[in-house]
Amino acid sequence: MAGDIAVSADETVAWVTLRHAGKFNAMSRAMWRSLKAVFDDLGADPALRCIVVKGDAGHFCAGGDIGEYPGFRFDPVLLQEFHEDDVWGALQAMLDCDVPLIAHIQGNCMGAGLEIASCCDLRLASTVARFGAPIARLGFPMAPREAALVGRAVGEMTARAMLLAADVFDAPHMHTQGFLTRVLPESHLADHVQALAQRIAALAPQAARMNKQTLRALNGRLALAGCAQCATELIANDAAAYAYADSAEHREGVSAFIEKRPPGF
Amino acid sequence: MAGDIAVSADETVAWVTLRHAGKFNAMSRAMWRSLKAVFDDLGADPALRCIVVKGDAGHFCAGGDIGEYPGFRFDPVLLQEFHEDDVWGALQAMLDCDVPLIAHIQGNCMGAGLEIASCCDLRLASTVARFGAPIARLGFPMAPREAALVGRAVGEMTARAMLLAADVFDAPHMHTQGFLTRVLPESHLADHVQALAQRIAALAPQAARMNKQTLRALNGRLALAGCAQCATELIANDAAAYAYADSAEHREGVSAFIEKRPPGF
Amino acid sequence: MAGDIAVSADETVAWVTLRHAGKFNAMSRAMWRSLKAVFDDLGADPALRCIVVKGDAGHFCAGGDIGEYPGFRFDPVLLQEFHEDDVWGALQAMLDCDVPLIAHIQGNCMGAGLEIASCCDLRLASTVARFGAPIARLGFPMAPREAALVGRAVGEMTARAMLLAADVFDAPHMHTQGFLTRVLPESHLADHVQALAQRIAALAPQAARMNKQTLRALNGRLALAGCAQCATELIANDAAAYAYADSAEHREGVSAFIEKRPPGF
Numbered sequence: 202m203a204g205d206i207a208v209s210a211d212e213t214v215a216w217v218t219l220r221h222a223g224k225f226n227a228m229s230r231a232m233w234r235s236l237k238a239v240f241d242d243l244g245a246d247p248a249l250r251c252i253v254v255k256g257d258a259g260h261f262c263a264g265g266d267i268g269e270y271p272g273f274r275f276d277p278v279l280l281q282e283f284h285e286d287d288v289w290g291a292l293q294a295m296l297d298c299d300v301p302l303i304a305h306i307q308g309n310c311m312g313a314g315l316e317i318a319s320c321c322d323l324r325l326a327s328t329v330a331r332f333g334a335p336i337a338r339l340g341f342p343m344a345p346r347e348a349a350l351v352g353r354a355v356g357e358m359t360a361r362a363m364l365l366a367a368d369v370f371d372a373p374h375m376h377t378q379g380f381l382t383r384v385l386p387e388s389h390l391a392d393h394v395q396a397l398a399q400r401i402a403a404l405a406p407q408a409a410r411m412n413k414q415t416l417r418a419l420n421g422r423l424a425l426a427g428c429a430q431c432a433t434e435l436i437a438n439d440a441a442a443y444a445y446a447d448s449a450e451h452r453e454g455v456s457a458f459i460e461k462r463p464p465g466f
Numbered sequence: 467m468a469g470d471i472a473v474s475a476d477e478t479v480a481w482v483t484l485r486h487a488g489k490f491n492a493m494s495r496a497m498w499r500s501l502k503a504v505f506d507d508l509g510a511d512p513a514l515r516c517i518v519v520k521g522d523a524g525h526f527c528a529g530g531d532i533g534e535y536p537g538f539r540f541d542p543v544l545l546q547e548f549h550e551d552d553v554w555g556a557l558q559a560m561l562d563c564d565v566p567l568i569a570h571i572q573g574n575c576m577g578a579g580l581e582i583a584s585c586c587d588l589r590l591a592s593t594v595a596r597f598g599a600p601i602a603r604l605g606f607p608m609a610p611r612e613a614a615l616v617g618r619a620v621g622e623m624t625a626r627a628m629l630l631a632a633d634v635f636d637a638p639h640m641h642t643q644g645f646l647t648r649v650l651p652e653s654h655l656a657d658h659v660q661a662l663a664q665r666i667a668a669l670a671p672q673a674a675r676m677n678k679q680t681l682r683a684l685n686g687r688l689a690l691a692g693c694a695q696c697a698t699e700l701i702a703n704d705a706a707a708y709a710y711a712d713s714a715e716h717r718e719g720v721s722a723f724i725e726k727r728p729p730g731f
Numbered sequence: 732m733a734g735d736i737a738v739s740a741d742e743t744v745a746w747v748t749l750r751h752a753g754k755f756n757a758m759s760r761a762m763w764r765s766l767k768a769v770f771d772d773l774g775a776d777p778a779l780r781c782i783v784v785k786g787d788a789g790h791f792c793a794g795g796d797i798g799e800y801p802g803f804r805f806d807p808v809l810l811q812e813f814h815e816d817d818v819w820g821a822l823q824a825m826l827d828c829d830v831p832l833i834a835h836i837q838g839n840c841m842g843a844g845l846e847i848a849s850c851c852d853l854r855l856a857s858t859v860a861r862f863g864a865p866i867a868r869l870g871f872p873m874a875p876r877e878a879a880l881v882g883r884a885v886g887e888m889t890a891r892a893m894l895l896a897a898d899v900f901d902a903p904h905m906h907t908q909g910f911l912t913r914v915l916p917e918s919h920l921a922d923h924v925q926a927l928a929q930r931i932a933a934l935a936p937q938a939a940r941m942n943k944q945t946l947r948a949l950n951g952r953l954a955l956a957g958c959a960q961c962a963t964e965l966i967a968n969d970a971a972a973y974a975y976a977d978s979a980e981h982r983e984g985v986s987a988f989i990e991k992r993p994p995g996f
Contacts, residue, residue, distance in 0.1 A: 336938065337934035337935050337938050337939060337942075338934060338935070339935070340935040340937075340938055341935070341938050342937075342938040342939075342941035342942045342945065343942060343945070345945050345948070345949070348942065348945050348946060348949065349949050352946065352949065356909040357883075357884075357909070357946070357950075358853075358854070358884075358909045358910065358911075358912055359909065359912075360946070361831075361852040361853060361942075361946065362852075362853055362912045364939075364942040364946075365831040365852050365853065365931060365934075365939050365942060365943070366831070366853060366927060366930060366931050366934070367930075367934055368912070377906070377907045378909050379909075442941075442945075445937060445938075445941065448937060450935050450936070450937045450938065451935075451937075451938075454935055454938075464935070466933065466934065466935045466936060
């Protein structure tokens with residue numbers, strides 16, 4: 202049971218649900234590949250006007266599926282394939298989607314979850330949702346393109362606090378920082394998102410797609426892709442970005458988590 | 467009566483008032499052209515130290531003058547001329563002005579009003595002012611350069627919510643997002659802006675002009691002009707940015723507004 | 732007594748203290764040069780995992796040491812050397828440091844202090860700290876690279892308000908704008924920073940350094956260095972950025988401050 206991505210849709214609105222029982226919807230490699238396939242399909246549907254991305258069972262997504270990590274994270278080539286093909290493949294498919302995307306966020310929104318939410322256009326969260334990317338406890342850095350994406354979405358200060366101090370932030374903080382569009386009581390969130398999706402579906406769909414294309418073009422040169430490209434050029438192309446794969450620190454962080462003990466760095 | 471731009475000035479401070487009675491100061495083409503001429507003039511006055519931009523009769527500006535739209539919006543060439551010459555001509559004249567600009571914002575600050583405010587250096591608003599760009603109800607996207615300008619000023623999340631969901635935000639939200647410098651009770655706003663303009667006028671004027679030149683140069687390469695240029699290259703140069711002019715969706719949105727009925731997209 | 736930079740360290744955490752008695756730790760030229768030397772040294776220590784930057788005696792840093800200004804500010808060549816070598820030399824050394832930097836901010840954080848804080852990764856402040864760069868009272872603009880640095884850290888609106896209106900902001904404002912990670916009561920700040928430094932020191936150190944390298948690479952192309960380079964090209968290379976050195980306005984601002992009288996611009 203490596204989790205899956207569930208999709209339901211009516212004529213104009215689709216719901217994409219991250220689902221991994223018992224793991225707060227942690228993203229397995231199979232889920233990343235499925236997420237890409239789902240967005241490739243949904244993005245090709247000309248009738249679609251809004252997509253809601255949510256997690257199953259009261260959480261958005263707690264991060265990556267760490268149980269899988271020993272199988273590929275300690276080899277630089279496999280690690281690069283994981284980040285650049287599986288993870289970025291899915292995130293790029295989301296970023297390339299012309300349909301407005303709403304993130305419906307409850308509970309944990311960490312690491313991979315934060316990255317997935319960062320690809321959405323609007324982000325609505327429960328007052329008790331929590332946000333972070335505490336991978337410094339796991340002994341590894343954020344991949345360059347993912348850091349560009351998250352840094353842009355959460356703001357540089359919050360990104361640095363998440364990455365360097367393993368800080369976790371609450372929804373009101375993420376609202377003031379421009380990451381969340383609205384913060385709502387848990388009991389109101391689903392109804393509000395439902396109403397918002399219907400409202401977006403009633404607005405001009407061609408205009409929405411053109412607005413997304415324009416903002417993507419601006420970001421492409423300005424920041425996101427430019428940035429990611431730059432990161433790739435400066436860091437990944439010389440293979441340095443993934444050379445830490447076999448380091449003691451990386452092995453210790455992942456191993457300690459799996460063995461349910463504190464890491465010693 | 468297509469509205470006008472009123473100007474008054476003492477030796478060091480000028481007031482520019484957007485004025486279109488009965489239309490919450492909606493910008494007609496004549497007003498856009500006049501706004502450009504006003505800023506070309508004011509920008510050339512070496513004695514000027516501060517310019518306050520405000521709206522007449524309790525509102526900043528509710529957007530474009532939609533009544534004029536059927537005359538030019540449904541032809542791609544005319545539409546491009548409107549956005550790139552009339553609208554951007556005025557906004558660029560504001561951005562090129564070396565004198566510190568204060569936006570004094572009451573009531574509605576929508577669409578064209580949001581763009582005009584985005585060209586100011588400082589933005590002070592009444593607690594009951596409202597901000598948005600709900601053109602998705604009118605069936606058209608924001609022009610690329612204007613989206614670059616607004617996205618930079620209001621933040622990307624707020625820009626996406628305004629454009630994709632027709633969201634309207636209050637002044638406290640716009641303050642946390644870095645769009646507003648101060649939010650004040652309606653009854654205190656005018657006095658506060660007046661005092662601020664006098665305070666700026668007493669500060670070093672050459673330093674202010676150099677600071678604006680520096681920030682413009684930084685933005686030019688970094689974001690605003692670079693972005694706008696990129697948007698123009700990627701979107702407008704192949705004519706795609708204005709090809710929607712004659713689309714059914716565009717006609718429906720504008721027509722429904724003028725006929726005072728809900729649009730059907 | 733031109734002030735100094737005090738350093739203390741245990742194996743993994745260092746404390747850097749800005750110290751200039753009677754001047755709220757205003758940065759003299761000697762202090763700028765010392766700050767660069769300190770960060771060149773600390774950055775070369777592979778065992779270091781966290782650096783805390785603070786001010787002595789209840790203030791972070793009130794700005795530059797204005798008493799020194801008549802000695803070099805009115806000559807364009809000397810002025811450029813001051814900004815590009817002394818000031819930027821120190822700031823660049825901080826930006827180049829791969830170790831996570833925490834700014835511990837009490838009292839005044841103005842001008843030079845704001846620039847130093849802007850080079851840190853995390854910024855924690857007392858609720859009663861104050862932030863600004865009121866150099867418009869001193870008759871001079873912010874140097875291009877420094878404006879790029881500060882504008883990025885505090886946000887463009889806040890930067891414009893600080894530079895054009897000499898506005899001073901409180902800690903809660905700077906928190907909403909993404910400049911401060913946390914705002915804490917004065918009595919809790921030191922303990923919180925101490926605990927945070929220890930927490931960072933226990934996290935994966937190689938991952939932290941790689942995250943800082945990635946974010947620096949992204950910024951390098953995106954904003955900070957790119958921006959600074961652009962500012963330098965557009966403004967400084969034609970010598971215009973420092974041509975104001977001998978102007979009446981500049982002399983009046985600095986002289987009035989030293990003579991403890993209001994400037995007349």
